[in-house]
Structures are given as structure tokens and as C-alpha cells.
Amino acid sequence: MTRIITLIILSLCCGNGYGQVIVKDTLPPAFEWSLYLIDAPYMTDAAKTEAIRDNGGTAPYNAGLSAQHYGRFYRNLSMAQATDMARNLHGSLYYGHNVLWNKFVKPVNTRKYILNRVLANITALGTDYLAIKLPYGYAFQHEEFHRAVMTTRHIYSYDEVWSFGKGLDIAVTHVKDEDLMYLKENFPADQVRLSAAGVEGEYRYLQRMREDNFFKQTGYPMVGISLLGTLHAVNYVNLPFTKRFNAITDSIMVHDRQNILARDFTGYDFSAWVYDLFTPNEPYEARGTWPGGVGIKRPVKESDLTPEMKSFLSETGNMQYLNFVSPFMVGINRLQLKPGYYFNFALRSVPASFGYFAGGDFFLDFNNRQMMVSLGVNRSKNLTLPSVELRYYNLIKNENSKFNTNLQVAGWMQPKDQLFAADKAESGITIGVQPSYAITERFSMIADLSYKTKGWVFGNPYLDNKFTGRVGFSMKTR
Template sequence: MKLFRFWVFFLFVGSGLSWGQSTEVYRLRLALPLYDFPQNRDLPYRMPSMQQAAQLSSDVYDLSYWGIDGLSNLVLPVSDHTTGGRKLLNGSLKYLMSLGLVRYGSELPLPLGVWAHEEFHRAVLGMNGASPKNGNWLFTRWDGTVFGVSDAQLTVLKRDHLPDLLYAYVAGLQAESYLTQYNLVRDVHEPRTIYKNALYLYNAYYGWNYFRFSTSAASDSVKVLAPPHEAAQDVNRDFAGADLTAWAYDLFGPDRPYTERDPFPNGEGVNRRVGFQDLSPEAQHYLEAQKKLSLINFLNPAIFGVNRIRFGERFSFLVFPQYVPTHFGHAISLFVPLRTVRYKLLAAVHTFRNQHHTYPGVEVDLFDYVPADSRWLLSGSAQGWQQPGRQGFFDTEGKWGGALALTAGYQVGSHWALAATLTSKTAGWQMANPFLTANTSARLEVRYQLARQH
């Protein structure tokens, strides 16, 4: 908690800093997902797919920030002629309100942070034959779980599809990281009336704090104290318990049968919760090391209120690192979103690390390129990587792969656009994609934007 307050102080002081060359400042930008093939066909619950969950969560945050922006300007109006002190008060009010939103609102049973966290878990499980339910949703229950998966299904997944089970464990934390990446890249490309700095802080803190809990005695206490309050039927319990201790337990015990866990007290099946003391010394050391690596996410300049850096009137950029746990270990990336007069770009380098080796990856993206005198919006992405050959933690050989994506959008009026995306990837892990096998997907979405001249 002390670390969280430390970053809050810096954000409070620096939340007014941003640089940009565009004359158009966006109040609201939404991407409303319509269809995602094949996930909307093959998932037992149809919608949302992993990408759709991220988009919906981002949209609800965007709407919330839009409301905070408007309310703050109503309480403390500002204009181009407003004094610096009043602008500081206005910015401080916006930041404090947004901090309250992300700290407490993110846990509401609505499409926000924790909901997306559970949907990322759910997408991986759903594409592997389970019928999971989001336990942080208004129409199911509100306890931050993913339920509806039996011990028998988890036993088969551990035995026959270990990388997918491990992916299901850590997919939730990848949701927070992806929300930061997704929104921050667009912050660099398009100036905003209010930035999601508090959300980026919260997402970094959420990941680090989850590692802190998982490496503490609290994880052992919860393993004992939680079961009396859980359902006796295995399908009504959370599929993982503490995600990261379950991840480390199976990461270092790939051949250990899933059922080789403690029995569930006064109920059926096993106690899915794994405490820190259940881990081998090697697994404990590894989890402690990952906790330290998760601090990388605090090195994001936007956490300090630096949303874009401008060189003249024609070029702006940002550089930010990102750490995520993966089913084979972890990935560390360096993202460089940049904007010129005509192009919105992203360049990134990735490293993928398992127990024995580090493998490289690169990425280049183009966003919303407008051919001269047209309403078309064209985007593309190319990624190349080497990852563990069988997607395993102990693999010693790497395998090359990659992904391509093309998006064609068409502007309908000044606020709306319709966009279709086609993506194709080889075997391997890609952020916000539930497939570890080769896959081709197609998405359709409606976009809405509301802007004003700066």
C-alpha cells in the first residue's frame, strides 16, 4: 500500500503534463464489438471473446472518464484564459475522481478491470472445452471468480494441454497489462481532454500486489480460511484460487497429476487453492523473482502524467516497458508508439523467457491511415517471434512464428465508423489472443468518437 501511495503522490503532482501537436482533442473514443470469429461461434457462451472483453472494458472506462471530465469542468470551469492555479485544481479534481474510479469501481460487477480479468481467464478455458462463468458479473455473482469448471475438466487440461491450463491461470493479469497497452498507444496517437493515468497506475499496482499476496503467508491463510465459505460442488468454486501460486505449482510440476492436491474439506474434489508454502523452494524463488520483475510496469512515463513527448509540430512519441507472466515463463516488451503528421505507428521489441532461454520478438503496427481524400481507415500489424518450441517452461529449443493483421474501416459521418479486421497467426502466444495453436480470426466493430478543436 505504501508503494501505491508513493506513485499516487507523483501522479497527483504530474497529472497535468502532456504534449501533442494535433488541433483535435478527443473527449470520447469507443470501439463497440459486433462479432469475433471463431470465438463467438465456438465459445460455449458465445460472447464476449477476449478482444471484445478488452474493448468493452476500455469503453466503460472511457465513458466513466468522460463523465469525470465533464463533472470536474462543471464544478471547476476552465478555459484558455483560466489561471494556472485554477487549472491545477481542475486537474487535481479529475485525477482524484479517476483514482477513486479505478481503485474501487474496477471491482464492480460491470465491464471494468476485474470483469475483464475474469473474461481473459474465461476465454482460454472456453476455447479448451469448458463452460466457465464470470463471477464478477451483475447477472451471475460478485466474488471475483471464474466458476463452472469441474475438477475432471482441469485434470484433463493439466494432463493433455498443460500450456493452455497455465495460460488460463495468468491470462487474467494479462488483461490489466493489455488494457494499459491498448489505451496508452491510442493516447499517443490522439490527444485527449482527460488521460487514464490513474488506470495505468492501478493496473501496474494490481499486478505487483497480486505477486505480493502470492509470495506471502496470506496465500497460505486463505487456502485454509476460504474453503468453508466455498460451494461443496467443485463446479461452483473458483477454477484457480490464487492464480499465481497455482501457476507456479503446475509450472514446476508439469508431470504431477492435477488431483495430487489437498482434498477439499467437507465437499467434493480437491482444494484448488495453493499456498506459497505448498511450492517447492525453486518455485518459491521463481515467484519472488517474478514479483520483482512486475515492478517494471511502474516505469511507464504515463504513470507520471507524461502521455506523449513532442519534437516540433510534426512528431510525438512515448516509450514504455511492460512485463507479463506467461504460460512458459514471462514476457518483457518495450513499446514505442509514435505519431507523425500522416502516420500513427507502433514499434515494439519483445523478449520471451522460460526457465532456460530468452527468445526475441519484434512488432510494427500502422493505425488508421487515411488515403488522400477518402473516408477509409487502414491499419496493419506484423509480428515476428521465436518462442519455446512446445510452449513449455522447460523447453530448450525455440520455434519461429508470427502474426499478421489487416483492418479496413470506413467513416460514416464525423463521429461513426465501421471496421473489419482479419488476423492470422502461427502457433505461439500473442497478447489478447486465447489460441496457442495457429489461428485465423475475423472481427467486426463499430467505432464512435467525440472530439473538439483545441
């Protein structure tokens, strides 16, 4: 790590070193779309959720299924689908900015290259701000990660991003108290993960776009959303420590006193996250009654937290600053060790169902052998446990082959039953392949087949052991 930081500093300070260590994004503008139309078993869980809604019931599932329920998949996207759609939307806009500024400020030398990148990032921040509010945008992904956790347990919810005109004040509504009681009683780790999943979605979006910028050299001008999105996530985790937090939480409970379904599923995420982290055996209804109204009081105030809860939330909040540590944050997508050898890195800390993950993603391209290695620890009350993941891209090196595949292998240790206070650990693995077949030069059929044992996996909604199969298509410009 010291060597990497030293190289960055030298490259920024020495003019002759700039072109040698920091690799410019000089390839023609490009983007890639991907869309998985089949996502099993999640699509069946989503269909069951829709069936419960139609029958006016609550979880667990006990209704009949029809083709109509499956046909509403667009209303209940998986974490992977939400990430892909956010990538498609924002990536298309980034592509437009690159085309525009390559036309008006051709990056023919270092000075013009820097000007080109600065202008592209400034205008991209403007369209990012507009797209954030749209279905399939960045904020949409945040809310859909919350909803995906509920969908795996057949709990219906509604993403108010579809209620246009809400601005950034977007909530997940139409959640019944009975469903939250069911979730906390039967799946306490899912209840914890539910509150943290939105920020997990923001970090997953940034990781996915960095993969494109490093491995596919798309050159997306995403400095603005990287900095401001990470700042939002860090501030959101730390929000319960602000002086105004109790007051703004009280202001939430002034509204919708008689309308349970109009309420957000939790209020502010991380006071609820740490509260449920410490109270897995407490019934959800023990939160009390909604002040001056009906139903259960969902939002958790700072004054509801014990000193131990505040201490761990503070630790988790401080760890979020790791997410700023990356050359990607200032638009450096590739660093060169020597000709043909490229790397980059991004540190990462993510709140999870058992506590938090802290580590980093290391991007490697050694003579076209492309890998992302993720190393870190899983932290809970009593345990600090290892985690490692390897993603190997484009296993087949024959340029004439229409078939290719990526490989994913991961192993970890996490607290037993995902419980924060556990004294014992459980090991787990993930293994997966992502084959693709090129139908034309630009259009491919794609799939993603994976198996995971019990445990938390970044960007996967299931805490149970699960085999997942996805099939779809991708389109690229080069």
C-alpha cells in the same frame, strides 16, 4: 532510453521547458466506442461451450449447436471484446469528467491546466472504483481473460461479476474438476496461461487506453487506475510470498467443501501458475483431495511450491515493477522531440504460458505517421528469446477517404510447445489488418483480420495457429 528519462526530468525541473517537451491535452474532450458483434472462430467456441453446459457434459465438445447457443455471446466474450467493453465503459466516464472540469476549470494557462487535470483524475478514480465492480468494467476484464482461455477449449465457467453485491471479491465459478483434468492433460500450456490471464487482461486494458491517449489524444484522466491497477497486479503476482498467504489459502478451502461448482477455478492465481509451469506432465488430480470435502484441491499453497518454483516466481514478481516505468503513469500522454515529432513509452512485463515477457511499448507520431513498436524478450527456464511487434495506424493519409486501415506485424521466438523447461525454441509471426469505413462523420464499420502461428500473443486467447476475423462498428465524438 537514457535520453527519454533525461528529457522528462528536465521538463519537470525547468518551467520554460514544460510546454516544449510535455504536450498538454488541449483538444476538446473525446471518446470512441467500438463493438465487434462477429468474432470468429471464438464465437463458435463460445457456442460450443454453451452447448456443453446445456447438455450437462464436459469438454471436449460433442454436442449439437443451435442459434440459441450463438445468441449467448455476451456471456462468453473474447479477450478483444472484453477489452473493448472495458474501454467503452471507463472511456465514457473519463469523457464525462473531462467535459465537467473543462467547464469549471478552463485550462487557459499552465496553472489551471494542472489543476484541471488533477481534479479530473481525482473524480475519475471515484467512478473507476464504482465501475470496476460492474459488468464490462476493469475487474470484469480480468475475469473474462481467465474465462476466454477456458472457452477456447470449450470449458464452461461463470463470471460472478454478474452476481451483484460481491464487491471486489469476484470469482470464476461453475468449472468442473473433470474439465480442469482434461485441460491439464491435453493442453498443459493453456493450463498455465489460464492462471496468468487475469493480470494479462489488466495490462492489456492499460495499453489500449494509452493508445487512445497518445494517438487519438483523448486525454483520459486515468492516472488513478494506472497506478492502483498496476500496484494490484504487482502485489497479486507477489502475493504467495506474504506471511498470510498459507492462512488465506486455507480459509478458501473451509468453504464449499461439498459444492464443487461454487468454487473458484483455481484460488489465488500465481501460486497455481508457477506450480503448473513446473509440472506440465503431472495429472491435475495429483493436487490431492479438497480438505474435508469432495473433489480436487484446486488452490496451491506457498508450502506446496519447491524452492525452484519460488525462485522463478520471485523473478517474475520483481519484473512486474517494470510496469510502473512510464510517463503515462503521471498523466503525461505525449512528449515532443521537436515540432511534429512526438513519442511516449511504457515498459511492460507480463506472465505468460511459458514464463514471462519483458519489454516495452514505444509510441511514435512523426508528422502524422503513427506507430507503436513493442520490443522485448520471452523468458523461460533455459531460454531468453526476442520478440518484436509493429502496429502502424491509419495507413491512408488522404483526409477525404472514407476508408482506412491499420497494420499489425509481429515476430517472436518462444520455447518449443510453450513449455517452460524446453531447451529448443520455435519462431512465430502475427500479421493483421484493421480496416474501417466511415458511414458518417461519427459512425464507422470496422473489422479486424489477423493470422497467427503457434505461440503466445498478448491479448489473444489462442496458443494454436489461428485465423481470426472480427466485424463490428465504432462511434466517436470527434
